[in-house]
Amino acid sequence: MSSAYGSYEGIVSETYDIWFSGEFFFDTNFYKRLMDEVPGTALEIGCGTGRLLLPYLAEGYEVEGVDCSKEMLSICEHKAKAKGLSPVLYDQQMQELNLPKKYKTIFVPLASFMCVTDREEAVLALQKMYAHLEEGGQVVIPLFIPPNESKQEWTVGRRGTRSDGAEIILSSVSSVQFHEQVQTKLDRYEVVKDHVLAETKFSTTKLRWYYKYEFMMMLEKTGFRDIAIYGGYDFQQMTDDQTFMIFRARK
Structure with missing residues (x-):
């Protein structure tokens, strides 16, 4: 796994479904509507353990x-088998996307695209997506801009219970390289x-953010057209004070 992605193995993959379990999420209907509007086979990049894919x-x-x-793909396969999928x-x-077919919709949920922290590789990722789309197909990529401040104190973000009954407490600190547009997050x-505290593990993730017109230019240079930007998962228009953006573009 490329270091650009951080480490989505070990305790990160083991505990992912503690935070993201269930059949319906805040973005479930959003991607369903997009797939309904552009019918055909879709590709989810960053499918993880099947949060969206399996439902x-x-x-x-x-x-x-x-x-x-x-590890996440293995968990996804195990969950799918239990559901008869x-x-x-x-x-x-x-x-490095190299798949045997093309798609009508390619979507990259949550902050998965931002995990590609090298700019040249991010452009290459867009080129690979473009190449894997059918004519008239669409790409959908959510992005966010983090607060311009570092969190020096450990802050508890999530709590949950593992299948063996153990409680998992997830805390984090973060640093922001503003001019580099990179946020580094250390999770504990x-x-x-x-x-009794039985175990402590750490995971580091880096995210690169993009500004509105910067990412629009990246999409345009790749060849995408009809670019739309939403301010949320209910398709509302983005406002000037928003730091969350969903980009939708066509081939």
Whole structure:
């Protein structure tokens, strides 16, 4: 796995479904509407353990998945088998995408695109997506701009219970390189069993952010057209004070 992605193995993949379990999420209907508007096979880049992919397959949508974490893909396959599903999954990085078919929709949920921190590789990822789209197909990429400040104190972000009954406490600190447009986040996972701290593990993730017109230019230079920018998952128009953006563009 490229270091650009951080480490989505070990305790990160093991605990992912503690935070993201269930059949419906804040962005579920958003991508369904997009796939309904442009019918055809879709590709989810950064499918992880199947948060979106498996419910879509269960509803009859034709969606394939790509991820660069072997462990997350293995969990996804295990969950799919339990549901009687047979997903098409690929173990690849988005900037090295090389699949045997083209798609009508390619979407990269959450902050997955921002995990490609090298600018040249990010441009290459867009080129690979463009090459894997059918004519008239669409790409959908959410991005956000983090606060221009570092968090020096550990802040608890999530708590949950693992299948063995252990409580997992996820805390984080972060630093921001403003002019480089890179946020580095250090996560601490504390495993508590029987009220005793049994284990502590750490994971580092780097994210590169982009500004509105900067990313529009990247899409245009790649060849994308009809670029739309939404300010949320209900398709509302983006306002000047928003730091969350969803880019949608056509081939």
